[in-house]
Amino acid sequence: MNRRNLLGAVALGGGALAIGGIASRGIVGGEDRPLSLGSSANSLRIPKLYSGEKVDGVRTFDLNLRHGVSRFLDGVDTKTIGINQPYLGPTLEMHAGETVRMNVSSDLSETATVHWHGFHLPAAADGGPHQPIAPSSTWSPSFEVKQRASIFWYHSHAHRRSGPQVYQGLAGAIYVRDAESERLDLPNDYGVDDIPLIVQDRAFNRDGSFAYSTSMPDIMTGMTGETLLVNGTIDPVFEAQTDLLRLRLLNGSNARFYRFGFGDGRSFEQIASDGGLLEQPYRTDKLVLAPGERAQIIIDLSDGSPIALMADSIGGMGMMGMMGTRSDRQRFTVLNISPAAQRRRATPMPSRLITLPRIDPAVAVKTRRFVLNMGMGMRMMRGGGFTINGQSMDMQRIDETVKVGTTEIWQVENASMMAHPFHIHDVQFRIIDRDGQMPGKGEQGLKDTVVVAPREVVRLLLQFTDYPDPQLPYMYHCHILEHEDAGMMGQFLVTS
Template identity: 40%
Template sequence: MNKILISITILGTLATISNQALGSINHSSGHSHNTTFNQATLTKEFQKPLLIPPLLKGEIKNGVRTFDLNVTKGQWEFIDGNFTETYGYNGPILGPVLSLKKGEKTKINIKNNLSEETTVHWHGGILSQDVDGVHNADIQPNTQKSVEFILNQPAATLWFHPHPMHKTASQVYKGLAGLIYLEDEQSESLKIPKTYGIDDFPIVIQDKKLTKDGELTYSTTHMEKIHGKSGGYLMINGIISPYIEIPNGLMRLRVVNGSNATNYDIDLNDQEFYQISSDGGLLSKPVSMKKLTLAPGERGEILVDSKKLNNKSYLYINGKEALELRKNKKSGLTQIPETLAEIPEITKNLADLKTRTFTLKTTSKGNTINNTPYNMEKLNFDVQKGIQEIWEIKNGSKMMDMPHPFHVHGAQFRVIERNGKIPPLNEQGWKDTVNLNAGDTVKILITYTTDGITVYHCHILEHEEDGMMGQFKINN
């Protein structure tokens, strides 16, 4: 088998930046924990093209689609002429996009070239304990581990990232993150943009603090453990203030909030666009909107009609120009589909279902769920495989005014209620992460179909590592 070893080339010289510091933090804007970025002293904005990660289709061997992932240290130039150490999959930062098909057996060979242990968690995958990348999943330095799985779930944009105990936050911050494009017959039949890097773009949004010399380091103060590691330099696919060339017609942005702790408000300066997919797959029909808010771990696919944009427009993140959109002469699709996918109606009498309650709370003393910090030696409860339950999730951090994105492993769920009301249309599809602002209560309908022990946690990574996580067993 030919090894697929992708070297991501640094795309020339990055824009000269003297400063791109954070402005104010607004914890209470809508459903968003917003960080405002100041770019007034950025001297050469939008001079670098957006980095488009390699799209890997793997190699079919004995009926199994096989990939090689090399976890490695690299050197990356966030700021002109200043290289700093980063982590990446198959390259110096971030990682490739893995192209998978529903129901197809997949094998991933993971080689850890770091000087510390790591794991790979397949975020959004309906997978059992043995391959989820959390329990007994450590890959020691200079060793290799292979995992095999089948993603038997609807088409979606999933992602993968490290999940080792007490090292998740630092390893993600240093650059480890990649995407999975999972397709099925329904997604392949839709007339929506699908040409990778031409009208279908991966958009991984992150923010990182750099020294004046452009050095990336990770450490946390007491306040950063409470609030999460947030702020500094806003970047998309590892590039600060990039641009992309887009066709004259529809373009598809697969947006991933890959940050440690920052919520992002995404808009096109009051221009309408359509969300077509959430974390776990296509929505039933496109949802018109002018702003999309994503918490850490959440994904959202949007369709933008560039015919309605100026020749030079911008994607705004938290009110600032973050990605320049330059029209080229290529023609694109023009018709927004009326329907996308069939999502089962919720017909069961919900009053008959077991309800569990989870209260996420940040205090000056730390982060807990139901007033209990994570204990890897303790199971918080058991569930029965295949049995629907209602989980009522509460954000009890009123005094701290902190949001909490609640993420479950090994399942996709449906949001059935937000603060006593029907959830917004773009939250009515399949989800694995849901954001709660201070004081919010969200109810989800969830069923586990896998085996073993799995976890749930806040996806502010510093909260997760500080104890805002639990685990339970799925009984057959």
């Protein structure tokens, strides 16, 4: 931890003491002891920023998957999974153009994987179900960071076990930096005015354990819970030291969709989508993120009043709601923001951010259709109902083969009764249209996960620029993790 972040952490701890007398230990991640988190007004945990070590010019990260114990609720412990810590992992910081090596060791009792969500990399380094990490073994992929600056994330993608492993905590954020974004006058001070928010809903049993369920209704709707964790914090408070605050929102939930907005209805600037900055800030007062999606926003606190980032639970359920057994909470407080009396003054926001290349959909050599469906009745009961183009995931079957160096249109159609976030590995794509209409301004940048509503047709433009491999596939799938685990996933090769 550098000095700046240490000061930030101390300031946060002080804020928490002023508000609720909550113990300030465990605010910055990285400790192995159980975290002391009460049930109200806790300081927001900021994951430790971890930049690895340069070894022979390669930025090297040592990541250890482990079982842990965390205290989210008063008086009871929760068994969790974390990376280098009891729950979740550090925020990995890396730079576009450099080579990284990830030494991922596992002390877990079951096979896991770590997928670098949103990264353009060789299939062998992707961390999908074909790169299992057995207990007591180490997986060490190396790849060049070819991403634009944004928030990405790493999480379990184990075959049929992504849902329970991510639920227990096998996830963390990645900050990719690049020269173009660093030149812009945007809040950029990690833990001070640039904050990752990993938003996850969880259900707990009375003994404190996570209530992860594989009942049919929970698989159909995806696993939801009534308690919101933000970076592993319940009811978090953040004391802002600056007028402008940049929040990097990551929907790390297994299944819940959120519409974010502020309690007082104020507008904010959205500056980035999943894979990078938008061309210009987009002023709005609401923002929808499905599981897997990210966005960055900048909020102006110069009026000094405390505000709350809220999230309404939306979508997804559709007609499935009537089949669910648990009540569904509709509105969550994500983060209480308390501006400090002394704050760094706001500077004007840049009106332009970056320029993205224009790609003409007419250059696409092929259009592929992907029809998402959930079979009903007996087929669903037997667990074979989650399909893409009528087929459930089969590790031995290659569904699509793409030629390297080509541009394609992928047309994703939702034939089911609930919305699905469709995620594609290896590429950052652009949304051409939704039912023939231009996507909203917040979706006109780089994306790797896209919501497809019931009966909607979404067309995506993808460029497959490199990394041919005749054998190892990439995945495409629904990012409701219970749907992915139940088979709503397929595999594509990129070949020369």
